[in-house]
Amino acid sequence: MATKGKINVDYSLRYSEATGSNRYMANAQRYSTIAYRDVLQYAAKAAHVPESSIDVAMDALYDALAYFVLNGHNIKIDGIGTFNIGVNAYAMTDEADAGADAVHRLRIGFIPEMSLRQAMNNVAVTVSVSNPNGLGEDMSVPAKIVKSYYGTNPANFSYNQKDGIIRALSLTDSYLGFNGERMSRDLTYTVQAVYKSGSTYQSVNLTANIVTKNAKWQVAKLLGIPEGAEAAWLLSVVVNDGANQIFNMSFSMPSEVTGDFVVSQVKSAQVQYGGRVKGLSTSIVNAIPSTSYNEVWIEGVNLDRVTPSVTGATATIDFSSANYKKIVLSDITTSVVITCGNVTYQLAYPSNGGGGSSSSSSPVVTSLSANGVSINNGGSSTITAGSSYNFTLAGANLSGLTAANIIVPAGSTISNFAASANQVSFTLGNAAAGTIAVSYGGSTLFSVTVTEYTGGGEGEATVTSIAGIANNGSYSVDGMNVLTDHTFEIVGTGLNNLAASDFKHMRGSSQITDTTFSLNEGSATARTLTWHASFENNDKLIVQKDGTTLFTLNITGGMVAEY
Amino acid sequence: MHRNELNAGIISFVTYLFSTFMAQGKINLKVQSQRVAFLDENRFVTKVSRYSTIPSDQVVAYASQSANVPPSAITQAALAIRDAINYFILNGHHVNLGKFGILGIGIKARAAVTKEEISADLVEKLRVRYTPSTQIRELMNQVQLNNL
Numbered sequence: 001m002a003t004k005g006k007i008n009v010d011y012s013l014r015y016s017e018a019t020g021s022n023r024y025m026a027n028a029q030r031y032s033t034i035a036y037r038d039v040l041q042y043a044a045k046a047a048h049v050p051e052s053s054i055d056v057a058m059d060a061l062y063d064a065l066a067y068f069v070l071n072g073h074n075i076k077i078d079g080i081g082t083f084n085i086g087v088n089a090y091a092m093t094d095e096a097d098a099g100a101d102a103v104h105r106l107r108i109g110f111i112p113e114m115s116l117r118q119a120m121n122n123v124a125v126t127v128s129v130s131n132p133n134g135l136g137e138d139m140s141v142p143a144k145i146v147k148s149y150y151g152t153n154p155a156n157f158s159y160n161q162k163d164g165i166i167r168a169l170s171l172t173d174s175y176l177g178f179n180g181e182r183m184s185r186d187l188t189y190t191v192q193a194v195y196k197s198g199s200t201y202q203s204v205n206l207t208a209n210i211v212t213k214n215a216k217w218q219v220a221k222l223l224g225i226p227e228g229a230e231a232a233w234l235l236s237v238v239v240n241d242g243a244n245q246i247f248n249m250s251f252s253m254p255s256e257v258t259g260d261f262v263v264s265q266v267k268s269a270q271v272q273y274g275g276r277v278k279g280l281s282t283s284i285v286n287a288i289p290s291t292s293y294n295e296v297w298i299e300g301v302n303l304d305r306v307t308p309s310v311t312g313a314t315a316t317i318d319f320s321s322a323n324y325k326k327i328v329l330s331d332i333t334t335s336v337v338i339t340c341g342n343v344t345y346q347l348a349y350p351s352n353g354g355g356g357s358s359s360s361s362s363p364v365v366t367s368l369s370a371n372g373v374s375i376n377n378g379g380s381s382t383i384t385a386g387s388s389y390n391f392t393l394a395g396a397n398l399s400g401l402t403a404a405n406i407i408v409p410a411g412s413t414i415s416n417f418a419a420s421a422n423q424v425s426f427t428l429g430n431a432a433a434g435t436i437a438v439s440y441g442g443s444t445l446f447s448v449t450v451t452e453y454t455g456g457g458e459g460e461a462t463v464t465s466i467a468g469i470a471n472n473g474s475y476s477v478d479g480m481n482v483l484t485d486h487t488f489e490i491v492g493t494g495l496n497n498l499a500a501s502d503f504k505h506m507r508g509s510s511q512i513t514d515t516t517f518s519l520n521e522g523s524a525t526a527r528t529l530t531w532h533a534s535f536e537n538n539d540k541l542i543v544q545k546d547g548t549t550l551f552t553l554n555i556t557g558g559m560v561a562e563y
Numbered sequence: 564m565h566r567n568e569l570n571a572g573i574i575s576f577v578t579y580l581f582s583t584f585m586a587q588g589k590i591n592l593k594v595q596s597q598r599v600a601f602l603d604e605n606r607f608v609t610k611v612s613r614y615s616t617i618p619s620d621q622v623v624a625y626a627s628q629s630a631n632v633p634p635s636a637i638t639q640a641a642l643a644i645r646d647a648i649n650y651f652i653l654n655g656h657h658v659n660l661g662k663f664g665i666l667g668i669g670i671k672a673r674a675a676v677t678k679e680e681i682s683a684d685l686v687e688k689l690r691v692r693y694t695p696s697t698q699i700r701e702l703m704n705q706v707q708l709n710n711l
Contacts, residue, residue, distance in 0.1 A: 004653070005649075005650075005652070005653025005654045005655070006653075006654060006655070007653070007654070007655045007668060007670075007689070008655065009670055009672065009683070009686055011675060011681045011685075016674065023674040023675065023676060024674060024675040024676070024677075024678065024680075024681055025674045026670055026672035026673075026674070026685065026686065027670070028655065028668050028669055028670045028689075029655060030655060030656075030657060030667065030668075031654075031655045031656050032656060032657075033656065033657040033658070033659055033665065033667075034647075034651045034656050034657065034658050034659060035659055036659045036660065036661040039644070039647045039648075039651070039658055039659065039660065042646075042647045042650065042651075043640070043643035043644050043646060043647040044643065046643060046646045046647065047639060047640075047642065047643030047646065049636075049639055049640060049643050053632075053636050053639075053640060054640040054643055054644065055661075056630060056632050056636075056640075057626070057630075057632060057636055057637040057639075057640030057641065058640065058644065058660065058661055058662070058663070059630060059661075059662065060626035060627065060629060060630035060632055060637055061622065061623075061626050061637065061641065061663075062661075062662040062663055062698075063625075063626060063629050063630065064617075064622045064623075064625045064626045064629070065663070065699075066588075066699070066702055067625070068617050068622070068625075069588075070588025070590075070702055070703065070706055071588045071589060071590070072588075072589070072590050072591055072611060072612060072613055072614055073613070073614050073615065073616070073617050074613060074615075074616035074617065075616065075617040075619075075622050076616055076617065076618055076619045076622065077619055077622055077623075077641055078619040078623075078638065078641055078642070079638075079641035079642040079643075079644060079645035080641055080644060080645060080648070081691075082616065084613065084616075085590065085611055085613075086610075086611055087590070087592065087609060087610065087611055087708075089608070089609035089610075090609075091597075091599050091606035091607065091608050092606060092607045093606060093607070094607065095594060095596075095607045097607070098594040098607035098608070098609050099592055099594055099609055099710040100592055100609075100708040100709070100710050102609045103592070103609055103708060106590070106703045106706060108693070108695045108699060108703070109693070110666070110691065110693030112648075112666075112691040113645065115645070115649070116645075116648065116649055116652070116653075116691065117691075119649055119653055120653065120668075120689040120690070120691075121689075123653055123689060125683045125686050125689075126683070127681055127682060127683050127685075127686075129678055129681055153604075154602055154603065154604055211603055212601055212602060212603055214601045217601060217602075219602075219603075
């Protein structure tokens with residue numbers, strides 16, 4: 001019976017593991033499987049042979065197949081084809097490992113009869129196209145490396161081989177092997193090495209010639225170590241699949257290698273502050289909020305061969321290895337610039353003292369203080385006209401201020417100006433009422449109002465304590481019986497209505513007039529009294545205003561009078 | 564049931580029992596050094612040590628003797644089966660041959676990147692695919708492997 005068949009081949013869009021992209025892949029379109037009984041029926045009808053006879057014959061032929069083939073023979077059955085037996089086994093490096101132990105599967109092969117093979121050449125083929133998963137044609141996934149191998153012979157690359165790339169290179173045969181997915185792609189290799197020739201060491205870029213390439217494996221032979229080299233070491237291996245870097249491994253320079261080698265790269269730097277590590281790029285980034293957290297980590301390769309240069313701070317190398325350097329910064333006064341190898345990092349001082357990513361260096365003033373009394377921005381205080389005051393400005397980023405930035409009332413002077421990162425100090429001479437302010441870049445950063453204290457005042461005052469001692473209490477002056485300044489803290493209300501003349505040093509009923517009092521500026525509730533005196537036992541300090549004694553402090557332990 | 568059919572059935576059953584108990588095969592294996600293409604180097608490869616191919620007439624003779632069926636009947640049956648195989652397979656069907664297994668058609672073709680590339684010219688070759696039956700696979704599990 002002449003047969004000329006027709007089959008349909010369906011091309012469906014599916015993901016191809018080997019290429020890492022979608023491909024239209026072919027499958028013969030399969031219709032129903034003809035059941036054995038239907039085959040017998042067709043055969044019986046076509047050959048005019050009873051079905052039972054064909055069935056019995058097929059059973060007999062099956063017995064023959066089982067007997068011969070499973071004992072290692074091939075059998076040929078006219079009309080059907082040739083059956084044989086084979087094995088799937090691992091290919092081993094050692095002969096002793098091969099044999100039955102290497103077999104993981106038996107298979108029975110079939111070669112159809114010649115008539116069928118010839119008939120297949122005359123089959124009409126039609127094609128159809130489908131996309132059952134709705135994929136797009138253009139999708140490419142980079143190759144992926146799962147394991148890396150090194151050896152002097154690819155015979156060492158086997159599934160039993162422990163993976164890892166070895167540093168020391170063979171002078172004649174060095175192979176890199178990579179096991180992964182989509183490894184049949186055209187990967188590119190960048191391999192750096194160093195070799196020893198005589199007493200000198202030279203760096204070299206090696207060529208990687210691909211000797212094996214399939215979906216799972218790619219093996220490349222490394223070439224480029226010159227003849228006569230005595231030793232060689234691998235420094236770095238980078239593998240790219242097009243624009244995608246899929247492998248990157250680097251090593252430190254061998255300790256025996258000497259000479260001036262350029263740092264290949266500095267990967268990143270990290271500033272650690274407030275317990276957090278933040279990453280940097282090679283451009284200006286994060287600030288250092290305080291001098292207490294100022295560690296800079298640099299990560300790279302061959303860092304043991306470079307010494308970073310630092311400006312704007314004092315730098316101490318706290319840790320150094322081939323891949324890391326830790327720099328501790330102190331005495332930070334300006335923007336810090338760190339140069340390491342081919343990379344420069346700039347760390348700007350903070351604008352607000354609180355960290356963050358600001359790169360501004362504007363000063364921030366938080367308070368003005370004198371004699372322990374602090375005034376915040378917008379506050380007010382009193383001064384004694386014509387007096388001198390030692391003021392302190394507190395804040396951050398103040399090292400850039402100068403005396404010109406301090407605005408004082410007309411007629412007052414500034415001297416003894418000094419500025420550091422967190423503090424500015426100056427002496428205000430010939431104090432007068434007005435505004436004391438800090439101006440910077442056209443803006444007013446800080447401003448307080450000072451008024452002239454005239455003393456006396458019309459308001460009432462109460463004194464709660466002097467030197468922490470309540471009214472009519474005793475204050476021991478042991479060790480303080482020499483003529484000198486003694487400072488006492490005064491607490492009460494309406495204290496701005498008190499003047500130095502309201503304080504009296506009494507010895508018995510007489511006032512000691514060679515004692516002087518200086519009442520420092522503060523607030524209505526707290527002021528400081530400076531008393532220039534020497535004491536005798538039973539002296540008194542009284543505070544009197546408008547004839548009313550507000551407070552009495554008894555002095556004990558002074559000199560005993562020798563009357 | 565016709566007497567001949569009854570006899571044929573009994574013989575078939577006995578043959579089945581015979582084949583089931585006797586088919587504990589033994590395969591000899593040989594090892595040889597051979598180039599492995601993807602590694603580009605030689606490895607030790609394990610293969611079946613095959614003997615001669617049993618020609619069809621001897622297969623038929625054995626089958627005839629074991630089943631007590633005339634050889635001509637077996638030959639005639641095989642040719643009838645051939646027609647059935649050719650007819651169905653060449654039209655895209657798979658054919659179940661009972662205890663032998665299943666025969667079907669497969670293709671070897673190149674993949675296409677775009678729809679426009681697809682044509683019958685990408686189909687390089689048609690081939691017959693064979694899948695052993697469960698019975699054969701069970702027998703294969705009992706085969707003894709022997710290193711030469």
